[in-house]
Amino acid sequence: MSTLDVDGLIDDPDTRVIVCCGSGGVGKTTTAAAIAVRAAERGRTAVVLTIDPARRLAQALGLAELGNVPRKVTVPGFDPKGELSAMMLDMRRTFDDMVRAHAGPKRAEEVLANPFYRTISSSFSGTQEYMAMEKLGQLVAAGTWDLIVVDTPPSRSALDFLDAPQRLSTALDGRMIKLLTGPARAGGWGIRKVVSAGFGLFAKAVSTIVGGQLLADASAFVQAFDGMFGGFRERARRTYELLRSSGTAFVVVAAPEPDALREAGYFVQRLASESMPLAGLVVNRTHPVLATLPAPKALGAAANLEATGNAPLAAAVLRLHADRVALAQRENRLVARFTKAHPAVAQIHVPAMAADVHDLAGLRHIGNRLTHTP
């Protein structure tokens, strides 16, 4: 196992996009922000695209208001050699903008007013992922930044990020819906004839369940959308290609917990099968032992001290040290299992901060830990 060299990654001018991915709750957003801050301080013109930052982290980046365009981070005491901008993804607005960009004004208004569009653009489970990709494409196209750091949506499964655009794309593809809405649409009969009779029944059943109105809305939406669809698919394809290019680096983030490491393992395999460039794994929030005293010895001495009753602090120090040894051993075991399965993946272990990070100083500190800078 080699060490993930984060400084090497951000100092390399050929690195244009860093994607931080991993399952929910592992510290992706904070890691992405810390990498971006460090990159700016080391001279890059960087932008960080965050998805759902904790409020105080957003404030630390000057993102108090939700905006859908990057804003330069100007915080007292932050005077980077390069430059840092930050933005928070507003998925609804990104989707609306995309519709406006692809359709004529009249058709765009039609789509935006459609109830089915409103459902899809605000609550479809893959929309956030898709819009994150779309925004990434826009940031790259803008050419303003030489490094883009992307946080990925907080999904349960890290793989959603790669699969969602495809799923949404299928949903917006007109074929299925034409089948469902059948005879009312041109060509409907033709297609209907070649599929099994069961489909007609199914269409009827679905329409009974979700209600005819919803299907009609969906149908109207897909018709209005049809002309734009080629453009959508083309953009999604280009972003996908971008993710496979050598200027991109995926940083997989995991906590030293079984579920998070399992997800990280799936993701690593998936990246390999899609030929997407993996930089390495950040094992986030570890608890390394800071003193060489073995746990049994600490516990024995603690028991002795407790028996005398006159050194409660020292006894507590020993007990909490033994807890920490046990925790570190568990974390090491879990990480060793990952390493065994994925020996070629570079790693860096980032010790947990004692308190939550909510300012630039904290992000800088995490940057130091990410690079093992004292």
Place this chain on the structure above:
Amino acid sequence: MVTTPVVGWTEQIARARLHVVTGKGGTGKSTVAGALALALATGGRRVLIVEVEGRQGVAQLFDTPPLPYSEEKVASAPGGGEVRALHIDVEAALLEYLSMFYNLGFAGRTLRKMGAIEFATTLAPGLRDVLLTGKIKECVTRTDDSGRHVYDAVVVDAPPTGRIVKFLDVTKAMADLAKVGPIKGQSDGVVRLVHSGDTAVHLVTLLEEMPVRETIEAVEELDGADLRPGAILLNRVRPPRLPARSVTAAADGEVDASRVREDLRAAGLDLSDADVDGLVEETVEHAIRVHAEQRARAQLAEIDLPAVELPEQVDGIDVGTLYELAEALVDQGVR
């Protein structure tokens, strides 16, 4: 030192038959749902744990092979109870649902192969949740020949806090979209159940800032939607090691290193400077964490809900620790 007055399991919660377990991602929601199911089954009751997010986490938790779409026994509880598990397969649930109204025959399988069902659930994003909540309601209300409820309690490993209200009230939302059809009829039943005293929505949290904040927001959201928050389930609670009076000073970095060194020497440990420094640093980190935990407890105390605690399991979770957690819950009055 601030502590949450632990009220434990109230009479009102004990009367609930549907226990919905939610929490921020990463708080150990599934583990807690499993332990709760075992605790509720203790003493001879029959409990069903339902998984809705298609991860087979329940199977892993109880160390069984991946669950099919049927109610399988996964554990025996102390005192003769049993826990069954159901992993809801949305496609199968949709076909089951359709077959209530249509005779699809083998066409069902064909549709499944074509991806038509996935498409239908994609088309109407709420359809998925409608099917899930519909199936849950069916399990809660199912009775045997003698008219007795088949399950004494149903525990749902539910979606995370951010999605929970939308999930539970999906039939309400869908009823607005679909003004006619079977959904309309079914939605009324689900709405009645989840808004009744038969349902309690429990919130799993850690004693950390973000999960606590999300918990408080979720409680407000539940109250706003007229859903009933049940108990706060404090997960991975670690024992406080430091004497209470030392915490604040230690959190500020004030640990008397020379005093510690002398006391350790008296206990027969002659440590290097580096080791003493290391121990002091560990102590400061511990104290900062305990401090944050105290703040978290104080914040949780303000929402004034019953709370139970599950101790941290340093060696991870296996079936054995699941029983230990269940026992801890029973000791705190879970029934």
